[in-house]
Amino acid sequence: MITLHHVSQSRSMRVLWLLYELGVEFRVVEQAFDRSLRAPEFLSLSPAGRVPALEIDGERMFESGAMIEYLCERFPEAGLGSAPGDMDRMGWLVWLHFAETISQHVAALTQQHIVLYEDAMRSPIVMRLEAARIAKCYAAIEARLSTPVENRDYLLTGGFSACDIAVGQAVYMARHFVSLEGCPETEKWYDRITGRPGFVASLPGPESVKVFQKPFYPPWPG
Template sequence: MIRLHHCHETRSMRTLWMLNELGLEYELKTYPFDRTLRAPQYLSLNPSGRVPTLEINGEVIWESGAITEFLAENHSPDRLWRRPDDPDRADWLTWLHFAETISQHTAALTQQHVVLYEDWMRSPTIMKIEARRLEKCFDAIEGRLSTPVENRDYLLTSGFSAADISVGQAVYMGRHFARIEPYPELCKWYERITDRPSFQASLPPDDARLYEQEFYEPWPENRPDDAESAGAATGRAG
């Protein structure tokens, strides 16, 4: 039995894509993006109160990178995994976990643009800094894909792997806050991997998206209503 605990357009989408790519049968338990994950019943599975959580054959795994490694090693050792003696092993591990570097900047931007419910809580400075950090991540991917290697269609010389899934999902989220159009090789790679049926099957319904906008521009410093917002904030603080 495989059960994935999932919120749309979060890191658990990475696991959902993996399951679809592997063609495994699974049960999907979907949660709203709110405090539901803090319920005692869920915390008994995942003490961090986050997604993904994967129940698989009596085991519970609740860290997305660990889940990806587990699924690749146990269910796709010759395609999505790279064995310890494989020449691409070190690169596989590097890119697999680089997805989390991308995701941490996206998480900060998601908090600023989506989660915080009052304008006075948001910081234009954080928005601009984190968006720039995302661009630096895109620089790294563009550099990798621009390396003059024959048949450089994917992050690894040996072809498509779980690393493409992990980084691809992170870029899917990050592109809401930093544009990928200035990166031609990244764009071609992203189009290639997101054209896969396994990715398409992992997308949320239109009425269940976390990101209501296709792109969120950083706010300018010293917005016209900043003084009013600051006054409101002061009033709330008492």
């Protein structure tokens, strides 16, 4: 059995989406976005006290990028990975891990807007810098999707893959701080991939504790 320890609207969402796309049996343990992630029992699963944590065949994993690589290798019949020697292998690795570039800027803005609870703790400079860095990430995606080659509906020429899941989920979080305005190809790609049943199933349920309480957090002060 595969068990995913999950917090809604966090990096674990990309692994949850992937599991739905793989069509494998798994269970989800929802964790709170609070100090319970520092409890000894959770630290035994994820030593940095972060989600996701994955239990599989008696082993434990605690990095989302590694989980995606492993799950794609374990279930190659789903066609979401790229094996060594495949045409898209280099691009698959690059775009899979580019999701973390976006996510680190999202994490900084999440801290500034949500985790810090007093205005005196927040930095307008940090907020503006991180928002500008997300905009640069959008520009990189836009350039990729604007490349005039066949089947550029997705990040890889070969079609929908785990790269679209990882980067798409990072953009899902980033859009709480920076809109996709001015990136038409990225908007079309985002609409395309988030219409998939796997993405819809990975969204927070009515009882889920959400990280983001608002659909958009404008730059501060503003």
